[in-house]
Amino acid sequence: MSQVPLPKVSPLKVALIGYGFVGKTFHAPLIAATQGLELTVIASSDSQKVHHDYPDVEVIASPEQAVTHPDIDIVVIASPNSTHAPLAKRALLANKHVIVDKPFTLDLAEARELIQVADHQQRFLSVFHNRRWDSDYLVIKHAIEAGKIGEVAQFESHIDRFRPEVRDRWREHAQPGSGLWFDIGPHLVDQALQLFGLPDTVDGNISLLRQGAKIDDWAHVVLNYPKHRVILHCSMLAAGGSLRFVVHGHAGSLVKREADQQEAQLVSGLRPGSSEWGKDGDELIHYSAQGEATYLPTPAGDQSRYYQGIVDALSPGGKNPVTPVEALAVMAVIEAAVKASQSGARQSLALTAEEVAQF
Template sequence: MSVLNIKHGEKFMSQKVINVGLLGFGLSASVFHAPLIKSVAGFNLTHILSKQKDKIIALYPNIEIVTDIELLLANPEIDLLINTLPNELHYSVTKRCLEAGKHVVVEKPFVVNTAHASELVKLAADKNLCLSVYHNRRWDNGYLTLQQELDKLGTVHLYEAYFDRYRPEVNLQKWRETTTQGGGILYDLGSHLLDQVLNLFGMPEAVFADLETQRTNAQLTDYFHIVLYYQKMRVVLGSSSIMAQARPVIAAYGDKGSYVKYGLDPQEDMLRSGMLPLERGFGIENPINSAQLNTKNESGVNEQSIISQAGNYLNFYQQLYSALVDCSHELPVSASSAADVIRLIELCIQSNDLGQKIYL
């Protein structure tokens, strides 16, 4: 970690600079990580581990490209490593990074089982290193707006969230469609929905899950329906790869009102198009996708459209920077909370295999 003097007016302000290495340069790294890291002044993206040299040079000509991870682990100038490698490498590579004394961010899902999650949480604590998991959907616009409006709903009895796609054709060239460790949409998309629920309501009392492989030639789970039990409240989560018309992305129904939101957060599409997080209008959706908030009043029900807050994936890295330079700040996503997500995923698999509700 170094110190950069930044001119502000007639004064120079010192800012700690954290040197960052990015492991991998697939969709996750190129769309969801590199542009955000480059948008936080305190981070200095210095190295990328990848064989995609031409693609990287076109975007980041001054970054050093390496193909041997040992060069990053042994480099004392690198403070933070971002693990965006395939899911089956999350545990082994993250462990090596921590053992080398590096802070680490792991792309979701954290790992593929709770034993590995617990081991990494303990290792990071023993070495006094920061370990976080990129559950960026905590900063989706609909989810942020729901938290803003939640008190107006009274006691919530039903919460629903769906992450649907229309991808009827299976692409077996993609590792997410073929890997036997952490593949399929339960790990890929279910981890997002479970993390959002745990962040709102904590661990449930019981879990029921129905998992299926529906598409022709599909090898892994491409459909799930999950019910989480919280005393009288129920949480229903779902995802399908063959939904030509999507369900609400998020909905909550309470004794004083309801909140229903259609339309995925626009940040992914904006990042894919090359728009950067600091550009004007980033994260702001078309008002046609505004949520519907219905609340009880003296004359019946008040119906109104709620303009969503701007989505803010950048906040993950802003919070991470604050935590790395000042230990009084919390990590944006704790590794222990991400471990709880993996525990629930394993319970969902167990529930599906047994065909019954599983009590925690």
């Protein structure tokens, strides 16, 4: 991407597009807690809901009008997945810097177009892959990098839930961008790519298992590397017994039983900066080659580091916390898994040589 012109003196004014679960639970409190950002506008049809939480924020019912608001520096797209690309493009063409919630877009074509538009407009573009700052992922990452289990042979990552009843919400309707794989898959894939880079090929099995399901609610995807395998799994029918991470290496194994607690903390009203923010009392279990178990403390997670990274990136010498090409690679794996599941055949990533080199 070309050099992005630096915005005016902070605080940078932010427009949040969408105040559903993701906008209300994650983006709004994380933005509000970040020094250097000012949550100024929220696009929502429910002004009462917004003003209950943020009385001084301007509420605009039309997302299209909100993304072109003249006072805004950064637009955050947290609306339904099918709207990500058109709203992000509109914001970029209005000379706004843009953050898109995951998944980046519905497909690689949309993702590539947004990257081209951002480059042409010389605007900053990033994707909210917030799970890079989860406690469970951080402790696994640190242990692998420290060589606790030697060379990794098998890496297994689960985000499982128990929601047996199909709910009347857009994520569970049969429409583009809905379903569990597009919801949870980007988290699982992004973490795996950060650890291991791009896989050679992808196998996928994506299905509907709940009675009355209209879109996928179960996914089992395998990323194939020359010397190891990465298993990514998500389900709506796991009442218990799932482990968040299991990693086997040539010198031992790692087990992380419970998931990061930041989502639950945000839902309960806890905010970044609180004494308990991001803390995770579930220790990592390290099994030696002799089978002896050692318990290692889990560092606190802090998803607000993403938004602090945005402030830093829009300062001289700053670095984008999640680059567009990293998000493009995630979409390539998401798309490959869907094609593998539909065809029953192993898939390669539909990335160009230039895109692979940039990752």
